[in-house]
Amino acid sequence: MQHAPDRSGTLAEFAALLTGAAPHGSDGAEIMIVVAHPDDETIGIGGHLAGLRGSRIVHVTDGAPRDLDDARAYGFETWQDYAEARHRELETALAAAELPSTTMISLGYPDKQAAGNLGALARELTGLLADRDVSFVCTHPYEGGHPDHDATAFAVHAACHLLRRDGRPAPAIVEMAFYCAGPEGAVLQDFNSVPGGECIELHLTEAAFERKQCMLACHRTQQRTLAPFTARVERFRVAPTYDFLALPNNGKLYYEALPLGLEPAVWLHAAAAAHEELGLGRP
Template sequence: MLPAWPSRRSGPCELRQHECVMQHQPDGSGTLAEFAALLLGTAPYSSDGAEIMIVVAHPDDESIGIGGHLAGLRGSRIVHVTDGAPRDLDDARAYGFETWQDYAAARHRELETALSAAGFPPTGLISLGYPDKQAAGNLSSLARELTCLLADCDISFVCTHPYEGGHPDHDATAFAVHAACHLLRRDGRQAPAIVEMAFYCAGPEGVVLQDFNSRPGSECIELHLTEAAFERKQCMLACHRTQQRTLAPFTARAERFRVAPAYDFLALPNNGKLYYEALPLGFEPAVWLHAAAAAYEELRLDRP
């Protein structure tokens, strides 16, 4: 469970229906333009999103990050790193479940119901089954699993979390996606472009919701949702019944994406300003630094 959100920040501009606005930054504009065309259905070829893989930490993250466009991406695959059930049972018991297995099963049912609202088939779901709040302790194995998944699929874009200190599972997922793409390139194989979705992080005036914290050199697009897409997204979020307190503030009518910048995962994200320190997770920043360093060594990744 997350605490009440202290504040919100509005987006940098208002958009008309279907309008795609690219903020300035020339590098990667072709990548984002192609990605936006797939989401908006304006690509020069017929597509159901099969070129896209969505890799997120928890059941419901897909609805937050890209839910407004999932109806047009029925050929894509969604990978969940965790099963959404912390093993400490605090969340499970708060929602009336005796075991983490029962809680995980409930969250999976909520996920399938939410995606059904978008017409997204359950056959497009892949769960890696790591415990909620423990992804950072499994960076190497997670990166290897994602490498295999990306290598076996003809994927042009992988959508995932930014490395911004919103939640340690988010940061671990971002690390694993970047590491997997690095391992593919090191083996002489094609790696997809990494596109980030906006979630939440600590900002200068409180929490930043459904937007990226400012990062020089990062190109961003905002896609405004039609009324039908917005209502469908709100319906999807409502299907995650156990998460309603957490999801209530996610009411933005635009979804934001950017090409992932090059991160130094051996340093704390967001200049050390970590939103998850305000959460009752019991996760210390030093744990991240140790886990990332160990994963760099085990995977033999290039040091930043």
């Protein structure tokens, strides 16, 4: 799944769309945002969403693990009730950015289980990207922050590979900064270093920062998780070429310290099976 984008030109064009500096103006219709969970869109690009009313935001999971631990911790008896609550929180957050509910596309996979559905997820994203005139797809880096993040990254890269293999145009993949394990602890709202991974920092205006904080507050069930995300910048980079058949971040996985139920060997098996299922070449 290789690509060799003009990184500086791609980032400059993308930044112009986000900041309103594009030559002919834009409402963000050229951008599709593909994230793992309700609230990831706010962490990654929430400060700029108000200017992207024409964009589409795809959520891979419904935010509700089926083991019920999270649901019961927040006072819900069923995962369905918890998923519905998270959906309402998402609608409220996007309304704070003046985005209509039609912006959202939910694929509905169970939270914590995206890695078990890599092939199906990649094919769904291929169809969504083929049906829309999208120049940029914004998504997670492959950094071992959360297994659903890594699965989403895999599926986006695979979808773009499948489009190119069929002779169809594929968007540039732009990554948003989330979290991962660093040399001295967690890295929040920044990327762990990748050779050649040029990054841009877009500083939020005071109004944009306050709006983003309001959006984060709308995800009421997630306040403990979201509390550390207070950066006044949002960082983006053109996705590097990943080997999804190897563990990310040199095997240093943030999610190993979390009760997410995915062992590294399970990821490697799932990625290898999806590679074979989709007929992907190794980088």
